[in-house]
Amino acid sequence: MQGPIPGFRLFLVIVLSIALVVLDARFGKLDTVRSSLGTSLSPVVWLGSVPDELTTWVKSLFITRDDLQAENETLQARLLILERRALKYAALSAENSRLRELLNASGVLDDRVIVAEIVGVSPDPFSHEVIINKGSRDGVQVGQAILDAFGLMGQVLSTSSFTSRVLLISDSSHAVPVEVNRNGLRAILLGNGDINNLELVHVPDTADIREGDMLVSSGLGGRFPKGYPVAEVASIEKEPGEQFIRISAKPRAHLSRSQMVLIVFQANVERREERLNDNLSDSDTDIDAVGSP
């Protein structure tokens, strides 16, 4: 009943697919199509997170009053500790900005964050991506940094209206510019497809780096905000003949366990770009002014 048609249909489908792949991968023309398809698929993403939400809901049904009270007490104690730390932090940040003013350095603004929840993981086991429940409707943009309570998790790869896709720092195509917190030594931290292990590359074998050193984002490259903890140096291997030492680091963020994440909005980066554009347009008008008489 399908006679010669299947072969023709297969041919059609293959030609269409190749055209789509080339358009998407080489020229990036299909982002709007992908985004709208992703928006229409958001019920599926939501359904995917239902079993998980159901188990937490059922668990919350069977929690006793005593447990809740105990939890409340520990939380209040923790709140006190954190508030004390925040007080100290406020004083420190005021002092820091005063010192920066003395140095004529640009002031550091606090980053604004919004909270999102992980609602799905990528079906492809060879890419480390998760899906979060905030999208372009909430102002999320491609390239924003994602944190959890312990450190940097990754960056936004693409957005649809209600969800966004986050590339984790452990993905083999991901790199973060970092510095050693102790002495400011700069390096690049690469993901290698292992969720518990990152690679610090191109560190000369005379560099001052030790096991247990904290690596924080350096803010170079302009994509990630400066000063968030990323990983901790786990092991260092020196091979006498090699030019660089082999360093593996353990990510601070709980990449495979965190449920709640923070999306960082960098106020100062946007402002700096605006200023840059203003300067450019200013120089344009200058040139015009010189050219016109």
Add this chain to the structure above:
Amino acid sequence: MLSVISYPVFGISIILSLVLSISLFPLGWFEFRPEWLGLMVFYWTFRAPAQFGILLAWCLGLLLDVLEATPLGVNAMAMGLVAFLVLTIHQRLRMFPMPQQCLMVFLLLGINQMLVHFIKQVLGADNAGFGYLWPALTSAVVWPFICVLLDNLNRKLG
């Protein structure tokens, strides 16, 4: 070929397979997750070749592309290929005993995975060895259950 198929069962099975292919799965077992959508394309082209064909499989593959964030068209082409291969062999496939059907599931979904990973590597992904064939194997293992379940549902509701 079934005498009747139930369209509600068809719709729900497709949505469920899409949900299963992204829902939270134990992390250590991630690479063994069956290729749910591939199984559904296999089942519905096998049981209802008149209604379910290459173009519909292609559209479903496109949805999987969006969910997986692969370049649009990669999974779509592979799904279309699976549907085509099932269409060419479905009359023989009905005569096969269950173990042989499982073998065919493994082969066709293996071809699907190979095509997907071939295109990804052409586009610059890492070489991941033969680990990508695990989903085809687990799909072959769950095939008898899926097949019996969907057959029963079709008979009851169709």
